[in-house]
Amino acid sequence: MTTERAARIDNTSRREFFKVGAGLTLAFYLPASQAAKHAGKAGKEDNATPTSPPFAPNAFVRIGTDDRVTIIAKHMEMGQGTYTGLATLVAEELDAAWSQIQVEAAPADAKRYNNLFFGPTQATGGSTSIANSFMQMRQAGATARAMLVSSAAQRWQVAPESLIVRAGVVSHPESRRKARFGELVEAAAKLPVPREVKLKDPKDFVFIGKHVPRTDSKAKINGSAIYTQDIHLPGMLTALVAHPPRFGAKVKSFDAARAKAVKGVVDVIQIPTGVAVLGKDFWSAKKGRDALTVAWDETDAFRQSTADITRQYQALLDKPGALAKKVGTDGATALQGGRAKDALPAVADGETALKTAAKRLTADYSLPYLAHAAMEPMNCVIRLDDAGCEVWNGEQGHTNDQHKLAAALSLTPEQIKINTLFAGGSFGRRSNTQSDYPLEAASIAKAIRQPGKPAVVKLVWTREDDMRAGYYRPKFMHRITAGLDNEGKLVAWQQRIVGQSILKGTALEMLVKDGIDQSSVEGAVNLPYATANLDVELHTPHLGVPVLWWRSVGSTHSAFAIESFVDELASAAQQDPIAYRRQLLAGHPRHLGVIDLAMRASGWDKPLKPGQAGEKRGRGFAVHESFNSYVANVAEVTVKPDGSFKVDRVVCAVDCGIVVNPDVVRAQMEGGIGFGLSAALHSEITLNEGRVEQSNFGDYPALRMHEMPRVEVHIVPSAAPPTGVGEPGTPVVAPAVANALFAATGERLRQLPFKLGVAKPT
Amino acid sequence: MLTLNINGQNHALDVEPDTPLLWALRDTLQLTGTKYACGIAACGACTVMLNGAPARSCVTPVSAAVGQRVTTIEGLPTNKISKTSQKAAKAVQAAWEKLDVVQCGYCQSGQIMSAVALLASNPQPTDADIDAAMAGNICRCATYHRIRAAIHEAAHSLT
Ligand code: FES
Ligand code: FES
Numbered sequence: 042m043t044t045e046r047a048a049r050i051d052n053t054s055r056r057e058f059f060k061v062g063a064g065l066t067l068a069f070y071l072p073a074s075q076a077a078k079h080a081g082k083a084g085k086e087d088n089a090t091p092t093s094p095p096f097a098p099n100a101f102v103r104i105g106t107d108d109r110v111t112i113i114a115k116h117m118e119m120g121q122g123t124y125t126g127l128a129t130l131v132a133e134e135l136d137a138a139w140s141q142i143q144v145e146a147a148p149a150d151a152k153r154y155n156n157l158f159f160g161p162t163q164a165t166g167g168s169t170s171i172a173n174s175f176m177q178m179r180q181a182g183a184t185a186r187a188m189l190v191s192s193a194a195q196r197w198q199v200a201p202e203s204l205i206v207r208a209g210v211v212s213h214p215e216s217r218r219k220a221r222f223g224e225l226v227e228a229a230a231k232l233p234v235p236r237e238v239k240l241k242d243p244k245d246f247v248f249i250g251k252h253v254p255r256t257d258s259k260a261k262i263n264g265s266a267i268y269t270q271d272i273h274l275p276g277m278l279t280a281l282v283a284h285p286p287r288f289g290a291k292v293k294s295f296d297a298a299r300a301k302a303v304k305g306v307v308d309v310i311q312i313p314t315g316v317a318v319l320g321k322d323f324w325s326a327k328k329g330r331d332a333l334t335v336a337w338d339e340t341d342a343f344r345q346s347t348a349d350i351t352r353q354y355q356a357l358l359d360k361p362g363a364l365a366k367k368v369g370t371d372g373a374t375a376l377q378g379g380r381a382k383d384a385l386p387a388v389a390d391g392e393t394a395l396k397t398a399a400k401r402l403t404a405d406y407s408l409p410y411l412a413h414a415a416m417e418p419m420n421c422v423i424r425l426d427d428a429g430c431e432v433w434n435g436e437q438g439h440t441n442d443q444h445k446l447a448a449a450l451s452l453t454p455e456q457i458k459i460n461t462l463f464a465g466g467s468f469g470r471r472s473n474t475q476s477d478y479p480l481e482a483a484s485i486a487k488a489i490r491q492p493g494k495p496a497v498v499k500l501v502w503t504r505e506d507d508m509r510a511g512y513y514r515p516k517f518m519h520r521i522t523a524g525l526d527n528e529g530k531l532v533a534w535q536q537r538i539v540g541q542s543i544l545k546g547t548a549l550e551m552l553v554k555d556g557i558d559q560s561s562v563e564g565a566v567n568l569p570y571a572t573a574n575l576d577v578e579l580h581t582p583h584l585g586v587p588v589l590w591w592r593s594v595g596s597t598h599s600a601f602a603i604e605s606f607v608d609e610l611a612s613a614a615q616q617d618p619i620a621y622r623r624q625l626l627a628g629h630p631r632h633l634g635v636i637d638l639a640m641r642a643s644g645w646d647k648p649l650k651p652g653q654a655g656e657k658r659g660r661g662f663a664v665h666e667s668f669n670s671y672v673a674n675v676a677e678v679t680v681k682p683d684g685s686f687k688v689d690r691v692v693c694a695v696d697c698g699i700v701v702n703p704d705v706v707r708a709q710m711e712g713g714i715g716f717g718l719s720a721a722l723h724s725e726i727t728l729n730e731g732r733v734e735q736s737n738f739g740d741y742p743a744l745r746m747h748e749m750p751r752v753e754v755h756i757v758p759s760a761a762p763p764t765g766v767g768e769p770g771t772p773v774v775a776p777a778v779a780n781a782l783f784a785a786t787g788e789r790l791r792q793l794p795f796k797l798g799v800a801k802p803t
Numbered sequence: 804m805l806t807l808n809i810n811g812q813n814h815a816l817d818v819e820p821d822t823p824l825l826w827a828l829r830d831t832l833q834l835t836g837t838k839y840a841c842g843i844a845a846c847g848a849c850t851v852m853l854n855g856a857p858a859r860s861c862v863t864p865v866s867a868a869v870g871q872r873v874t875t876i877e878g879l880p881t882n883k884i885s886k887t888s889q890k891a892a893k894a895v896q897a898a899w900e901k902l903d904v905v906q907c908g909y910c911q912s913g914q915i916m917s918a919v920a921l922l923a924s925n926p927q928p929t930d931a932d933i934d935a936a937m938a939g940n941i942c943r944c945a946t947y948h949r950i951r952a953a954i955h956e957a958a959h960s961l962t
Contacts, residue, residue: 120907120944254903261908262899264836264876268909271835279830304819322830323839324822416840416848416909416943465838465909466943504841704903708949712906715945738845738941747934749947 096226098188098234100153101181102131108209108223110137112178115147115154115163116170117437118257119415119464119471120712121767122705123170125255127178129701130171133248134182134241137222138208144256146461149439163439166472166590168668168765171701175763176240183238185229192229193220243699243760250700257463268463270501272422272433277497278307278319280485281330281506285315287342287731288511288585292316292335299332309333312484314477319489323501343585344731350516351407353582354539358405358520362537362578363556366566369394369533369574391574394533398524402613406521406602407792410726411514411591412741417465418507421482426495429456430486434479435464437471441548445476449483468716469590473512474547477587478502505736513726514591515541517561519602523572529614531572531625536565539580540598541588556581560590564599564665564772569632570607570625586728592716593768596667604663604776605791608783618662618780619645631696634757635673636664638694642755643675655682659785663776669764670697671757674714676750676777680785684797688718688750688778696757698764706766707754713770714752719744721775723794805865809834809873811883820866825849827865828875836876836912840941847940850913851875855888857920859939876912879919891922894957902953906944914940918954926961928954 095105103111112131118124124144132142147154147163154163157173186206193211194201197218204213212219243249260266285291295316297309305325309318316335320326369391395401422433429452436442436459447454464471482500490496502510517540524533542558544550552559557579559566565577591597611621619640626632640646645660652658657680664673673694680686693710700706723742727734735741779790782797790797806815807824809832818827823842828834828851837860840848844859851860852874874884879892895918898904905911914937921928921936928936933954942950 118907120905122906254900255905257908258900258903258905261905261911262896262915263879264834264912266908267835268838270839271829273830273833273835322826324819324826324830414943416846416907416941417838418840464907465840466907468943504843708903708906708946711948712945715947716943719943719945737843738841739843743846743941743943744945744947745941746937746947746951749945749951752948 096185096188096230098185098229099181100147101178102135102185104185104222104226106223106226108141108221109143110135110141110209110222112142112144113147114144115156116165116174117146117435117461117464119165119435119437119467121170121709122255122702123165124257125253125705126171126701127174128256129248129253130175130178131182133246134179135186136206136208139248139253141209141222142256149436149443149457149459149461151440154439162441164441164472165437166469168670168768170765170767171763172669172765175699175701179240180238183240184235187235187238188229188232189222189225191232192225196220196225196228250703252704253702255705266463268417268465269420269422269433269435270417270465272462272499274422274424274497276495277422277499278321278489279323279326279499279501280317280319280482281326281501281503282312282314282481283316283318283330283333283335284506284510285337285339285342287337287339287344288587290337290339290342293338295333295335297333299334300329303329303332305329308489310485310488312481312488314481314484317485317488319485319498326501327503342731345584346729346731347727350584350728354516354518357539357580357582358518358537360580362539362580364576365557365562365579366575366577367391368572391533391535391576394574395522395524395535398532399527400525400613401522402525402609403520403522404606404609404789404791406519406605408517408598408601409724409793410516410586411720411724412508412726412735413468413470413512413591414508414741414743415464415466415468415470418502418504419470419478419510420499420501421479422497422499423482423486424495424497425450425483425486425490427493429458430483431458431460432479433460433462435467435471436461437464437467438474438476441474442476442479446479446483449480450487468592469594470512473589474549477510477512504738508736508741509733511587512589513586514597515543515588517598519598521602521606523606523610525610525614529610529616529621531570531610533574533576534568534570534572535576535578536602537578537580538562538565538599539582541584541586542581543588543590543594545581560595562599563595564603564667567666568603569629569666570622571627592713593667593771596665596768596772600663600665600667600772601775601779601793604665604773605779605789608661608776608780609789612783622662622664631671632664632666635671635694635696638755638757639673639675639692642694642753643692645675649677652679656680657785659781659783661777661780661782661784663773663780665769665773667769667772670695670766670769672710672769672773674773674777676774676781678778678781678785680782680797686782686785686797687748688781690751690753691774691777693752693754693770694757695754695766695769696759697766697769698759698761700756700759701763703756706756709766710754710770711752713768714774715744715749717771717774718748718750718778721778721793721795722748725794805869807865807868807873808871810875810878811881816865818865820864822865823861824851824863824865824868824873825860828860834875834877838909838912840909845941846910847913847917848910850916850940852884852888852916852920855885855920855923857917876916879915885923888919888923890961891919891926891957894960895919895922895953898953898956898960902949902956904946904949904953906946910940910942910944914942914950918950918957921954922957922961927958
């Protein structure tokens, strides 16, 4: 997939190099102000700003006479290790030394920095960064290498083939001549850019698939890494916004007198999303906002409570929805008794199949709204002047935000310069196609702008603002009904899903086809388990609660419902949960690959060690594919006599194709498991007459140290194109733990977050 | 005007006495390594050391920090902290780098300050000691697994 989809790199820069060779190089690659202010900060390991003209054979690599190799990252770094991964790909084909590599964020530019899977747009998401860059970055590295080799060959008057490159040094073994990259770049920059370059044979890889340290570790360990929150510009004001208490409400009136009396408060202004208080720093703006009185117009406000929504969704579960997938012609018959020893009935029809099934099972699963709660609450710095607008952001949807901001500020997209900084987590939150918080920052800058003077604003959301501003993982309910034959094989699977659409009403609405938002049904419409009849139906209620993708999107809920339910089927068929799955996955070698690896590594064939007196222990399994990566988890739990439990150990097997950086893959599995477990144990956004009840980590708890299980990650060796790892680690742990709790206690937990002891075992 | 001793240096600050130490560090002194993430002492991102003991700077008014030695992440390499803390800091940061603990990194200054404080007072912590000392530090990227391993690694290197 990757190979065909990877475009040739656009080798435009020789001409551009000459254009910039007179000392403007950084200005060409970065907005001048960013280069000046941030060179050596975000994503770099030292503060060296090369002064001599560097060699920049394409938009992704720049090599200075100081030997520094700078990788220009089109994807943002939010913790997922992309900077390291992209650098690994370039360094591999360039044959650089890892110590000479540094990474810098690319400016927003859909043309040069297009996400090849989404394009034409520059965006990070859907676990695509490495997958779409795999060939592109390698070609970028190989191109630069070829030019350095040519340059050395010309200098020494030898054949290019007689040269070798290792760790940033080109050498001619015969004559024992050597040159560092930095010594060759000036001549290399004058050479034509080769149109075709040969990439390495994977057996010769020195970085890909091996251990290389993260490029961003040092800066994040010594406190020097710069996030949006850390930007401080001359004349900058800090803005806090009073948002309406309910979605859809508006400002009716406000009294700023007390706010303005707070020392350090500079201005109080109404903006479309609320009332902004501007202060000389955070604390004055915060005190000012606390002192502000706002009357809200709640005519159009959303006023439902979680219980109302749940009732509505339950009623919808009883009604047929829009058809998202149908295999077989009718499904209900198979569910109605009989069909004793038959193998799978010849494709009949789901309804018929259900009617004639030997055994029929139904279960409902329920999952709440979830906040992303990235460690760094959303914030954005904007500088608006006559020339345009400069933005500092943990930018995830570069060109979407660029266009939205341009429209809001009546500027051209080219006038919006985006400086992409490290993001303190995102989990989907920063890639909102509605550009909510950047637009809010822009509206403040626009409102305070005085002619001839720049407006410089840092919008800061407190944790409470961040948690209450919406854009949640939608609440979802699933009902699955299955028919089994006498051997426990599936004859029909009907799944009805209820939940808001993420894409409806956004720029991506064209991805909603025939009323089906694919992100609502992913995981279910591609059910891997063999069944003659598959019916997936969807209800898409329209509610005034803003929703958004959340790490692993549809799989966050579909994997929980499906993998819990398959476990129920295995237990109804009185079979081992893994053996049961294996026989239904005959045509799915990559599912089987991770299943077998997780099974072996966890010691599934040996009985689980018993706990202390009075404790119950259990082991559960789940497997799921998302974003073309396959993940299996074996979870082990201990339930104490008081009903509390601990997840002791999670064994994870992953198949993500060719592994670029195994340690980053492991880290993403560990983190994905912790993130999924955090939600499964704790997280729930609830509404009381439309007001969000949670506000901070006190009432929206996150997983903490003592709750983190021991995680063991095993990687399936693969030669398939690389696929993502940022998201696929998240959805599998909740069902694995639910299944483990069932094994330990006999109690089925069909609702997240887990509340053990609420549903009594039957 | 009040005077704070930060990373071994006295700073005269013109801030309201109720200003949390966090914002004096970040906004007034531009020591931005100490992070804001909750403001209510629930996450540990803002952890600094006051006289060598971990403290949440988001709920510590500057007035309460007067007369104490404030150490931030930027101050760990200085020789203005106790010999024990210095040794612990070196070991912790080296272990963090060796095991590539960080992901987004936003919580890590706080994690490191808590870990340094732990090792300075308890050079060979058990898992239960680590659970207790690190319970106040949230990591939404869930790097806990590696934080634990890195603390053990650092403790090992201190023996
Ligand atoms: S910001 Fe101080 S504990 Fe969270
Ligand atoms: S590394 Fe991201 S919150 Fe800890």
